[in-house]
Amino acid sequence: MSTRNPILPGFNPDPSICRVNSDYFLATSTFEFFPGVAIYHSTDLVDWVLIGHALTRHSQLTIRGTQPGFGVWAPTLRHHKGRFYVATAIAQGWGDQSTTPRGFYVSTDNIWDDTTWTDPVFFDVLGIDQDLFFDDDGRTYLSVAKTKNDGLPHPTWEAIWGVEIDLASGRNKGSPILLRRSTTDSGVAEGSHIFKRGGWYYLCVAEGGTEEGHQEWIFRSESPLGPYEEPEAKGFNPILYNAPDLPIRCTGHTDFVEATDGQWWAVFLGLRPSSSSGIAHMGRETFIAPVEWDSQGWPVINGGRPVTSEVRGLPHSKPPGAWTDPFSKSGLTKGWYHSQTPYRKEYNTTEREGWLALYGNGYMIHDSACPSMLLRKQNSLSGNWSVRIDFTPSNEYEEAGTTVFRSKFGFIALLLRKRRGAPKQVVLRWTDKETDSYKEIVRDLDTDGPVDLAFRASPNAYTCLIKTVEDDEYYEMATVSSGVLQREDKFGSCFTGVHLGVFAQNSNHTSNLVPAYFTQISFSPAE
Template structure:
């Protein structure tokens, strides 16, 4: 069976691609570096991370990008010769404007060195590239309308001003004039366009309803690529709005016909649970797959309705892969483990280095900086887990600190920090930014604890909306530090809510040195243990 989510943890906006008997899913990474995650499968059940292609400054530099900016909604395609990747680097998220710059890169192999990008346009976000059977390539993206109320083409949300189509070639760039081919339905917030062709029809799928609980996959079709497009008889192919099942927030996906002759659609999803302030998705926006079928020239979920299932029949006799609920123990010995990423910068050598014995974090800017932050982390993939690490640091003053952090963005984090405290010397304290968008203040949680010399083991235990930090030295007993914390803050729904930020929860290690002296901390191991 296909077990949803197929890509657990922060893996949103799945672009789904088949090349022969190989299947790929590319997902958004927002401000996390390197940009775009690409997973590979041969059976649709077992998926392996094979590439993060936007891995150098020529392809991506996100220093200064805001939280939930950066890489939005990539599109991965293949024209029979090369892989093509279309992506947006969003430089502004809030207010009237979205400064969203769209690029294309290409590579002959999925895990090779992708070429320096072609800049395409900045008219909006969520671009995709369609390769027609006559050899022409078409660039599709949302057009963003900054002018204000009543000016857009869809009254449900007039900033989302239609889906643009324009021919593009690598030699000449954009050709002819752009035109709006679809304004969407009354659900509004029409974005995430993907085109494909079947039986003489051009099919357009879009995401609608925003990134929250009203999200949906909408479908339309036309005999001509330029339209007019008629909308699906039921408007949406996938939508969990109004349902009460374990899968919610479904939308933004792509269709694939498999080499087995069966049909599947990827979709974005969330797994909500109850928190002190309502529902929240601890594991962020994830990727699922559902089987679809053709009836009367339209796609429908094969099992009926619009709500995807947790388990879906696989197209072949796939064998179960590694247990994704098993503990993961990492020793930092020469390279960063594949599940770890960092924030924004194409110059990781300024943030950390690895040697055969440890990961060294180079203290840079403050926790929450949008430029150079020494934070290395992995996705939270389970509602309940524990994470452990061992940190070596000898801080000279309170401006130098390192520790263990559960992190969503600069407004939403909890951290156990080792620093120098006046009157205590080297000490451990808990600090949070609990979703306060007004002053972004770091709030102390409880009293600092004096530490002995030597390495410090730190642990965080998360169970749903509850979180607690612990510590020990010299392999003694774990001792709690600080109060029980609200883990639901570390989610889309925390702070200002699901439409204000839309990435995912991470757990990792960090160091900062706000004196500017780049003082360091060493980390030898990291464990992630699903509960």
């Protein structure tokens, strides 16, 4: 038996996992996208279904004006005494201590219902990558990656600290204790998780930064607050590392789970760069590997070998299937996202049966705010995304269309607009890294009726297509490299992954007078 990595393809970084009886639940980061903290369910560790999100209300998550790559970072998902807990933080920026995140947790006794998650309970220790550990004696411990580390040797960009907390209030019950300072050149220790096995407390830590030096280290102690020791065997750490010349790389930020049959597994993030461009525009995805325990009681991931696309010991996974949203009157299907927290609902599925009505607001998709845009994660490197749009702009400022969107710094948009004294136009617009501006290809349309817009995705490019309802075949506007979606010069913009979506916008800082209507939105994977 074998399955294929990644088990959660597309933008699904920082996985955290827990098991309740025969059910597995897994949470991933969502960064600047809303709703926050995606929750997946599986019964076999292979086929996962999105069941909801932990942060769905303004009282839980408000991010506006946040730069790409910030927002909700690295959740931990745990189950304790009948309740599920998600611990995380909202990063609004970097480099200024006034913006250092203050972590929190939310909880629910019904993980299947988005609306039941509580409002945040905040922790005292500032930092990122919060982890909750519930000990057998009823005590609760927080571990966190803290950036304020006075007195520690240079470099110490992030270090792991732990403290016992009062669960009800989130307050410290003592002073934080240093658990791990990284000895790697980066000085980065983050993404910690504490778990217990065989009387030992284990601390797993992501070190080396989340780029090509990313790796996982393991330590253990007789106490949840340490001191933690390394394995005696020289070179045992890191327990997970894929070199930057491998097809899968940047592996780390690991969490562990024991399956129903006693087999242990590790889930972690990784990148799959394109073989020709080196760009990993899909973002950081969720991978899995088997864990064995050596004679000294230390975990060995994947037999100590680099992780590959094949995973033995798990059932064969179902290939990703075609997807569409019928836009029923009950609302959208799960899996749609906004870029940042919306001020109000800008869409409906009741105005026109089987259609999505989207009202443009004063923000453009390249703004640091919440444009009128709905997005879905691209979950296959190759495939066909198509939409039918019915939109007649009332003035030259109104635009609507479909997009390949990674961030405001990297997107491809295929849209409709009009110009004074000219017919309606279709515009292909994309970001240009060299000039930090936009390029456009424009074509006049000779129809006022619906238009089909499509992207044909391949590992290295997107072919942009249009077709009126009178046409028999698509017309190719251009093929745009996926490299335009990657901005290494913008901190954080590479932390996320590509989405496919629809939008309506107004370049005159006001709302559109007429909605854009969308139907037959679908994605068919071709891998």
